[in-house]
Amino acid sequence: xxxxxxxxxxxxxxxxxxxxxxxxxxxxxxxxxxxxxxxxxxxxxxxxxxxxxxxxxxxxxxxxxxxxxxxxxxxxxxxxxxxxxxxxxxxxxxxxxxxxxxxxxxxxxxxxxxxxxxxxxxxxxxxxxxxxxxxxxxxxxxxxxxxxxxxxxxxxxxxxxxxxxxxxxxxxxxxxxxxxxxxxxxxxxxxxxxxxxxxxxx
Amino acid sequence: xxxxxxxxxxxxxxxxxxxxxxxxxxxxxxxxxxxxxxxxxxxxxxxxxxxxxxxxxxxxxxxxxxxxxxxxxxxxxxxxxxxxxxxxxxxxxxxxxxxxxxxxxxxxxxxxxxxxxxxxxxxxxxxxxxxxxxxxxxxxxxxxxxxxxxxxxxxxxxxxxxxxxxxxxxxxxxxxxxxxxxxxxxxxxxxxxxxxxxxxxx
Numbered sequence: 361x362x363x364x365x366x367x368x369x370x371x372x373x374x375x376x377x378x379x380x381x382x383x384x385x386x387x388x389x390x391x392x393x394x395x396x397x398x399x400x401x402x403x404x405x406x407x408x409x410x411x412x413x414x415x416x417x418x419x420x421x422x423x424x425x426x427x428x429x430x431x432x433x434x435x436x437x438x439x440x441x442x443x444x445x446x447x448x449x450x451x452x453x454x455x456x457x458x459x460x461x462x463x464x465x466x467x468x469x470x471x472x473x474x475x476x477x478x479x480x481x482x483x484x485x486x487x488x489x490x491x492x493x494x495x496x497x498x499x500x501x502x503x504x505x506x507x508x509x510x511x512x513x514x515x516x517x518x519x520x521x522x523x524x525x526x527x528x529x530x531x532x533x534x535x536x537x538x539x540x541x542x543x544x545x546x547x548x549x550x551x552x553x554x555x556x557x558x559x560x561x562x
Numbered sequence: 563x564x565x566x567x568x569x570x571x572x573x574x575x576x577x578x579x580x581x582x583x584x585x586x587x588x589x590x591x592x593x594x595x596x597x598x599x600x601x602x603x604x605x606x607x608x609x610x611x612x613x614x615x616x617x618x619x620x621x622x623x624x625x626x627x628x629x630x631x632x633x634x635x636x637x638x639x640x641x642x643x644x645x646x647x648x649x650x651x652x653x654x655x656x657x658x659x660x661x662x663x664x665x666x667x668x669x670x671x672x673x674x675x676x677x678x679x680x681x682x683x684x685x686x687x688x689x690x691x692x693x694x695x696x697x698x699x700x701x702x703x704x705x706x707x708x709x710x711x712x713x714x715x716x717x718x719x720x721x722x723x724x725x726x727x728x729x730x731x732x733x734x735x736x737x738x739x740x741x742x743x744x745x746x747x748x749x750x751x752x753x754x755x756x757x758x759x760x761x762x763x764x
Contacts, residue, residue, distance in 0.1 A: 366721055372578035400762040401687050404720055433635050435689050435753050437721040441699055485603050487637050489691045518606055519568055519639040551637050551753040560602040
C-alpha cells in the first residue's frame with residue numbers, strides 16, 4: 361500500500377511566501393509519521409491514509425489564522441499500482457474497511473459526529489475516484505449517501521460535491537470519504553479544494 | 563456525453579479580486595460555446611472537450627499578464643455517467659478517438675508539435691483518471707509514453723506528472739491527454755494545477 365497527497369496552499373496575499381512559511385510549522389506535529397518533500401508546485405505528504413486529512417487541516421488552519429483568504433488544494437491517493445509499497449504508509453487501523461456499503465456509511469457518519477470543532481469556517485469541494493473497479497459508481501453513490509447525512513453537506517455540483525461548515529467536521533468528512541469508500545485495498549484518488557476567509561463566501 | 567471543468571484561479575496578491583475580474587474577460591471569446599457558472603469556490607465550464615483547455619489557457623494567460631504569481635487549478639471530466647447529456651458538449655471532432663493506443667500517442671504528439679507559443683512560461687502537474695475500465699493502467703502508461711515525448715515533460719512525481727514550458731504546448735499536452743486517452747466514450751477525469759510567475763520556479 362502506498363498513500364499520500366500532493367498539497368498546495370494558496371494565500372491570496374502579497375505576503376504569500378510569509379503566510380506559507382508561517383503555516384508549514386503546523387506540520388511539525390505530524391512529521392514523525394510523514395515523509396515530506398516540496399517543490400515549486402506542491403508538497404508531497406506520504407504516510408498512513410488516516411492522518412493525511414488531519415495534517416492538511418492543521419496546515420490550512422494555521423494559514424487561515426492570518427485572516428488572509430487561503431485555499432488548500434490537494435490530489436490524494438491510496439493503493440496506486442504504479443507506486444511501491446512503503447512502510448510509512450501502513451494504515452493505523454486494522455487495514456481496509458471491507459464491510460458492506462451500508463455499514464461503512466454508518467461508521468463514517470459516526471466518525472464525523474465525533475470530530476471536534478476548530479472555530480474556522482471553510483467551504484470545500486471534492487471528487488472521489490475509485491479506480492479500476494467495475495462498480496465505481498456504486499461506491500460513489502454510497503459515498504454521496506454518507507455525505508448527505510454528514511452535517512456539512514452543502515450541495516452536489518457538476519463533477520464534485522460541495523461541503524461547508526467548521527473545518528473539523530469538513531476535514532473529517534473528507535477523510536472518511538477517502539478511507540471508507542472504493543475497494544479497501546484498491547486504487548482510490550480524491551481531488552479536493554478547501555477555501556477559508558473567502559470574501560465571496562455565502 | 564457531458565464534459566466540462568470546475569476551474570479556480572488563485573492570484574497570490576492582495577488585489578486577487580481585481581486580477582480575477584480582469585482575467586475573466588479572456589473567456590469572452592469562448593462564451594458562445596460554453597455554459598459558465600460561478601460560485602465562491604470555482605467556475606464551471608461546460609462545453610466540448612476540445613475547447614476546455616484552450617479556454618483555461620486564455621484565462622491563466624490573462625491573469626499571469628499582470629506579473630502576479632497565479633495558479634489555475636481544475637477538475638476536468640468527460641463522460642461521467644451521473645451527468646445528463648448536453649448538446650453544448652458535442653465534440654467538435656468526429657467523436658471519440660477509438661484507434662489503438664500507439665496511433666493515439668502519435669496523433670497526440672503531432673497535435674502538440676503544431677501548437678503555437680504564447681511567450682508565458684508555466685509549470686503544471688496533473689493526474690489522469692480513466693474510470694470504470696478494467697485496463698485503466700494501460701491507458702495511463704500509454705498517456706505517460708506520449709507525455710515523455712511531448713517536449714514539455716518535466717518529471718514523474720508521486721500521483722501525477724509534471725510538465726514545464728511555454729503555456730501553448732503545455733495546455734495542448736494537457737488537452738491531448740484528456741481527449742485522447744481513456745475509453746473514447748468512457749468516464750475520464752483529470753485533475754490539474756498550472757503555475758505561472760512562481761518565485762520558486764527552477
